[in-house]
Amino acid sequence: MMKKIRILPLIISLALLCSCGVKYEYADQKSYYDIDYTRDSAGIRLEDNYYGYQNFDFLWNNTIPADMYEYSYGALVGKQTDNVLTNEITNIINSENDFPEGSYEQKIKDLYIMYIDTEARNSSGLKPTKKGIEQIDKVRSVEEFTKVCGEIYTTYGCEILPAPYFSQDHYDSSRYSAAIGQMNLFYSADELINGKDTAEDFQENIAVILEILEYENADEYAYDIVTLLLEIAESTSDMTDISVEKLYNIYNGEELSKALNTENFIGIYDFGSTESFIVYDPVQLKKIGACLTEENLSVWKALAKCMLIYTYKDYLPDEYLKKLNSTDNRTVEEKAIAMIKQELTGEVGNIYSADNCDKETLTAVETMTKDIRNAYRNCIENSKLLSDSDRRECLEKINNITFNIGYPKEAYRSDSQISDGLLESVISIRSSIVRENLALEGKTPLPTDWNMTPQTFNAVYSCVNNSVTVPMAMFCAPFFDIEADYYTNLGGLGSIIAHEIGHAFDSQGILYDEKGNYRPERIGKNRTVGISSAVESYFGSRMIMDTFYIDGKLTAGENAADLGGMQVITSMTDNEDALRLVFESYAKIWATLGVDTDAAQQIVSDVHSPAEIRVNAVLSSVDKFYDVYSIAESDRMYVPTDKRVRVW
Numbered sequence: 001m002m003k004k005i006r007i008l009p010l011i012i013s014l015a016l017l018c019s020c021g022v023k024y025e026y027a028d029q030k031s032y033y034d035i036d037y038t039r040d041s042a043g044i045r046l047e048d049n050y051y052g053y054q055n056f057d058f059l060w061n062n063t064i065p066a067d068m069y070e071y072s073y074g075a076l077v078g079k080q081t082d083n084v085l086t087n088e089i090t091n092i093i094n095s096e097n098d099f100p101e102g103s104y105e106q107k108i109k110d111l112y113i114m115y116i117d118t119e120a121r122n123s124s125g126l127k128p129t130k131k132g133i134e135q136i137d138k139v140r141s142v143e144e145f146t147k148v149c150g151e152i153y154t155t156y157g158c159e160i161l162p163a164p165y166f167s168q169d170h171y172d173s174s175r176y177s178a179a180i181g182q183m184n185l186f187y188s189a190d191e192l193i194n195g196k197d198t199a200e201d202f203q204e205n206i207a208v209i210l211e212i213l214e215y216e217n218a219d220e221y222a223y224d225i226v227t228l229l230l231e232i233a234e235s236t237s238d239m240t241d242i243s244v245e246k247l248y249n250i251y252n253g254e255e256l257s258k259a260l261n262t263e264n265f266i267g268i269y270d271f272g273s274t275e276s277f278i279v280y281d282p283v284q285l286k287k288i289g290a291c292l293t294e295e296n297l298s299v300w301k302a303l304a305k306c307m308l309i310y311t312y313k314d315y316l317p318d319e320y321l322k323k324l325n326s327t328d329n330r331t332v333e334e335k336a337i338a339m340i341k342q343e344l345t346g347e348v349g350n351i352y353s354a355d356n357c358d359k360e361t362l363t364a365v366e367t368m369t370k371d372i373r374n375a376y377r378n379c380i381e382n383s384k385l386l387s388d389s390d391r392r393e394c395l396e397k398i399n400n401i402t403f404n405i406g407y408p409k410e411a412y413r414s415d416s417q418i419s420d421g422l423l424e425s426v427i428s429i430r431s432s433i434v435r436e437n438l439a440l441e442g443k444t445p446l447p448t449d450w451n452m453t454p455q456t457f458n459a460v461y462s463c464v465n466n467s468v469t470v471p472m473a474m475f476c477a478p479f480f481d482i483e484a485d486y487y488t489n490l491g492g493l494g495s496i497i498a499h500e501i502g503h504a505f506d507s508q509g510i511l512y513d514e515k516g517n518y519r520p521e522r523i524g525k526n527r528t529v530g531i532s533s534a535v536e537s538y539f540g541s542r543m544i545m546d547t548f549y550i551d552g553k554l555t556a557g558e559n560a561a562d563l564g565g566m567q568v569i570t571s572m573t574d575n576e577d578a579l580r581l582v583f584e585s586y587a588k589i590w591a592t593l594g595v596d597t598d599a600a601q602q603i604v605s606d607v608h609s610p611a612e613i614r615v616n617a618v619l620s621s622v623d624k625f626y627d628v629y630s631i632a633e634s635d636r637m638y639v640p641t642d643k644r645v646r647v648w
Contacts, residue, residue, distance in 0.1 A: 046629060047637055050619055062593060071593035072590075072591060074457060077474075081476070104347040108351075127423075128421060129427075136304050137301070145304075150268035152304070157434045162181060180277050180279045182237075182284055184307070209324070225299060232287055247280050248278055269438070364489075368493075369405060369468075372494060373401065379568050380395055383648040389523045397513070404450055404467060447462075457471070464516040466513075468500045498564075499558075507525075536552035537552060539559050544612070
């Protein structure tokens with residue numbers, strides 16, 4: 001069945017569009033009317049709907065492929081990158097070379113061979129998890145249970161109880177601090193409690209796993225497990241919008257041990273000098289401790305075994321996958337390649353960057369990034385909206401920001417071992433990630449540290465590092481093309497880089513100093529709060545599908561970054577032809593076809609505004625946009641001067 005998709009406004013009737021609203025129609029209307037619409041016949045003017053005008057052909061002439069969630073340039077580039085990775089892996093697999101032991105290529109080839117050997121995988125069964133299962137079976141007390149959970153965490157990479165990990169300290173970015181996150185509930189707390197049929201479906205899967213583990217009363221235990229998780233879920237905090245202060249709850253070892261009903265929490269993980277831990281959700285931790293009793297021990301043991309098996313469910317024998325109703329129509333070879341991309345991300349990333357990075361493109365992106373930084377400096381220095389103290393703070397941040405462009409300068413290394421069995425190898429890979437993290441104790445974080453792979457299609461700003469990371473997967477048209485005009489690239493990838501820099505000055509980013517230390521007393525926060533309020537109101541007045549208002553509060557940070565970034569890159573030239581290229585490219589990169597229901601869901605869950613709002617609302621606040629296109633008061637893109645939101 002053809003997916004129902006959104007397309008640009010006013011395909012059918014210009015009257016459906018208002019200054020703050022967008023109406024969606026369906027692409028299959030082409031067959032209904034047998035009409036080839038054009039911008040002119042649809043009555044679309046750039047002065048009324050810039051996003052729809054520039055992206056008309058893309059939106060009207062395409063549909064969402066069956067294998068894609070949405071049809072957009074981002075999705076297409078992501079798919080393109082995925083195909084490159086597939087080719088890289090395929091070449092290694094088909095190579096007759098004897099790769100050195102422990103090399104990236106050897107790991108990839110050996111893991112692939114193991115995966116496609118379904119006979120060996122089926123005969124191995126659950127043997128690789130046998131030791132962990134036996135450890136859990138031998139538990140006779142809560143104290144023993146917590147110790148076994150620690151051993152399984154480091155040996156199998158499977159987190160049962162909330163386990164410690166090291167992350168950069170928000171108050172002191174020069175060190176890693178031990179943190180305790182939330183317990184893995186398989187689903188979000190909200191999904192478990194309120195999701196339609198979620199708990200029931202999950203209970204059925206748990207019962208199947210328990211049957212695989214040869215529980216005679218699997219249904220009863222499954223019910224008890226889900227009941228336990230629901231009780232914990234009810235005491236789980238919503239982390240989507242929570243301040244650093246509320247997350248930063250310091251516990252010493254004694255306090256943690258008391259909370260989890262154990263004698264020596266620190267001793268479980270054999271920490272060196274670490275004596276304090278940041279607990280993100282003390283309420284949930286307290287509830288876990290209250291539930292962790294001798295009376296409930298058998299349920300906890302059953303849950304622990306289910307977690308261990310569920311962690312590696314994709315590598316179970318075929319008979320078990322059938323029982324779990326696991327449906328995957330891909331060939332075993334396709335699934336093997338997907339598995340390599342998932343499990344050996346670092347190794348694949350090393351090969352991808354080594355084979356595909358164009359040095360000329362890398363240099364061009366780095367140069368453009370420096371230009372954007374300089375433009376930020378100029379905007380900050382000349383801004384009439386900044387006080388002297390605000391200006392000093394902002395200049396300190398922009399002068400100290402670190403840019404990680406392309407790929408990590410230090411290749412990823414892992415002590416994981418590809419052994420004689422598939423599941424054993426995957427266990428080694430995942431447990432090595434845990435060990436790598438725990439090894440961060442006592443080390444110093446660097447702003448040049450990467451927390452993503454070069455094949456990731458995304459760009460991020462890190463508050464605690466004061467850094468922007470732009471992987472080389474972004475170096476693809478229409479985002480960046482070495483053959484394209486400078487200003488076309490500036491409106492593409494340049495606008496994304498400027499957006500990420502903008503997060504350094506949004507309502508959250510401004511609370512961190514130039515070194516990445518959280519300092520909520522910073523002077524500039526008052527100005528930023530005022531801008532956020534204006535941004536919230538400006539975007540909150542806009543609608544999609546003539547039905548849903550944009551959540552101005554939810555999207556305020558991203559919208560402010562869009563506005564500030566666009567203001568900066570348009571300050572880089574006064575040439576109208578160059579600016580036209582910037583605006584056209586900016587509109588193009590956000591062209592998106594998606595499912596109607598997803599659009600409605602995006603409004604309540606996505607911190608980003610929908611694509612057409614992201615383009616039209618942002619450009620309607622850029623003064624130079626009016627000059628280039630002679631936007632008049634009678635045009636729907638027009639926003640009165642005093643209603644436009646200026647960040648700088």
